Amino acid sequence: MQLQHLPYTPLRITSGFGPRKTNIAGASTYHLGVDLGTDKSKPYTATDGGPVTAVLPGTVISNYYNVIRGWVLLIDHGTIDGQNIKTLYQHLRQSGRPVGTKVLAGEVIANMGNTGVGAQLHLHFELRVNNTCVDPEPYLKNIKEVKNMGNITLDQAKKIVKEKVGVDDNTIQYLLFYKYGETLIKKIAVAVQ
Ligand SMILES: [Zn+2]
Structure with missing residues (x-):
């Protein structure tokens, strides 16, 4: 399984997948995704980090807000290599593309934000294989565009x-x-x- 596009460019992982210590109330101690930092070369504000993009073609199946996650989008990419692939994008600046929207890899789905529990502007990104979160880092680093x-x-x-x-x-x-x-x-x- 290969992702076709980064969820945010450039790729700058500020917190990896797995167990972690945190002093942010409400933030998880087992990190089910990776946190991606903002593009420092751009004049983004503290609440808007610019475009977040779909990593594969798919359909938006969930778009909601809660106090922990902030604005969230969940995209179903269907079956790839016999497994269901979904991706989740969290702490978005605003409500992203509506449920039912079909998106292409690389299509803008929302903007990076700081909604929900988060120390600062970042994107929390999850990769779910058969509805289990796996470490997205090797997949993100294996994208052709990142290499080329x-x-x-x-x-x-x-x-x-x-x-x-x-x-x-x-x-x-x-x-x-x-x-x-x-x-x-x-x-x-x-x-x-
Ligand atoms: Zn996170």
């Missing part, structure tokens, strides 16, 4: 996509801000380079 994207900048990626794919600025803006996010632009650029 290298140091390509967004501007370089836009230029390559414009010239080689032949799309205009409006289409680029649409892909960037409305539907997919910059990781997909970079992915296309790497593919057509």
Whole structure:
């Protein structure tokens, strides 16, 4: 099973999967996911860390708020290699894509936030295989784009996509801000380079 896209770019794991000590009331001592830190190169605010993206194609099956998790999205990716795969995205800034929405890998589903119990802005990400949480870290590090994207900048990626794919600025803006996010632009650029 391979994930096709990062839930947040760049990949910066601030807390791993498994047992941990915490002094945050209400935070779990057995961590069922990984925490991803915000992109420090961007001028994000304390409550908005920018786009969170789906790791595989799937359908939003749950979208809710509670005081511990904050805003949460759960996506069902169906059966892959004989196992049901779901992913969960937590502490989102706001209510994300509605239940029933079909999403593509890399599609923006919400923004990183700090809702619920959390010391600071971050994304809590869970990978569930047959409804059991497993450590997502090896899967995140095995994504092709993480290995291949290298140091390509967004501007370089836009230029390559414009010239080689032949799309205009409006289409680029649409892909960037409305539907997919910059990781997909970079992915296309790497593919057509
Ligand atoms: Zn967490």
